[in-house]
Each structure stands twice: as structure tokens, then as C-alpha cells.
Amino acid sequence: EVQLLESGGGLVQPGGSLRLSCAASGFTFSSSSMTWVRQAPGKGLEWVSTISGSGGTTYYADSVKGRFTISRDNSKNTLYLQMNSLRAEDTAIYYCAKSSNLDAWGQGSTVTVSS
């Protein structure tokens, strides 16, 4: 059974940084691209970033490009999202999902950007 467990969320001031992690199990992690999707309070789903299985190719939404960095450690079966220069509009639940077709989702990690 595929399991994805996000961690690292919390309250951060505008301009601050946070790193999210997603621990994966139940599938061959290194063979699967991975994706971050976020959902602002009361809003719909927004794709954030995708990384290839090797980590060699990455894609970003324009809204986070230059501020967020997706990465992975295949030896630890873990996906990361480094978030810098955080803004109030980055406040959301951040989900990690398996593959670029999002065939399995984690439970989400809440990020709140506020002073």
C-alpha cells in the first residue's frame, strides 16, 4: 500500500523559510516522479511543483518559481520542498502526491505565513 507522510509545516513570518518533507513507502520511490500540490483555505487545488524520479528534471508553478525548490533523496525515500521568501498567499495545506498524475496523496501539512 502506498503511503505518503508530510511533515515540516507550521507558522512562519512573511519573508521566512520552511522545509517540508514527504516520507514515501509502498512503492519504488526512485522510479516515480513526485509532485507537491497546495490548497489555500477554502480554495481549490493548485499544482506547485513536480520532480522526476532521478531528480534531474523539475517543474514549478510561476507563483513559486525562484522561491521554492523541490528535491528528493532516493536513498531515504523522501521528497522535499524548500520554501523561501514566504508570503501570506503561500498559506495553504501542502500535499505531496505520487507521480505527475497524482495517483496517491498524503494527508497534507499546513503552512501558515503570518506576522
Add this chain to the structure above:
Amino acid sequence: DVVMTQSPLSLPVTLGQPASISCRSSQSLVYSDGNTYLNWFQQRPGQSPRRLIYKVSNRDSGVPDRFSGSGSGTDFTLKISRVEAEDVGIYYCMQATHWPRTFGQGTKVEIK
């Protein structure tokens, strides 16, 4: 960016009756490999989203057969043949053909 437009945005349904959600894309979703990467997701209240349908019409494992997907090119539909109480939630279409990936606005299904 490919714009995904869902309708209706709110769908009150009587238990046991059918429901249908439309999703239209601003560009064709046919990829160079011949596949059409249009997915449907369900988000029940207070839960993470889960994928129901991939590549237009393929049900994910464990998804009841009352859910079906159809369409081609730029015009797609999710149908629930007989709505049950557990189907309450928000349904999203998403295209995975083009970068960036984009979602529809979501359709809220509720029981009348």
C-alpha cells in the same frame, strides 16, 4: 497555461439519481504519445483528495463502477450513475498533458 473550466460549480443531487460534471480545456489534451492525460479527483469534506479517474476514462482501484469518465480533445465529463451519501464532496478535473499542470475550479456535490 491551459485553463480548465468546470460546470456546474455547485450540484445538488437527490440520492439515487445521476449526476454529471463537465470539464473543458482551453487546448487539446492529446499528448504526443497519443494519450489524453485528463484526471478526475474527489475530495470529501475534511479529507485529502484522491484520484478517481485517469486518462479520461480509467477508474482507479477501489473506485465504485457508478463513477465513469468520458470525453476527448477538450471536452470531458464525469458521471455518477446513482449518487450515494458518501459521494458528497468537491470534484476536480486536472490536465497532466501540458506544463504547468492545471486544475478546474472544483464542483461541489451535495445532497438535496
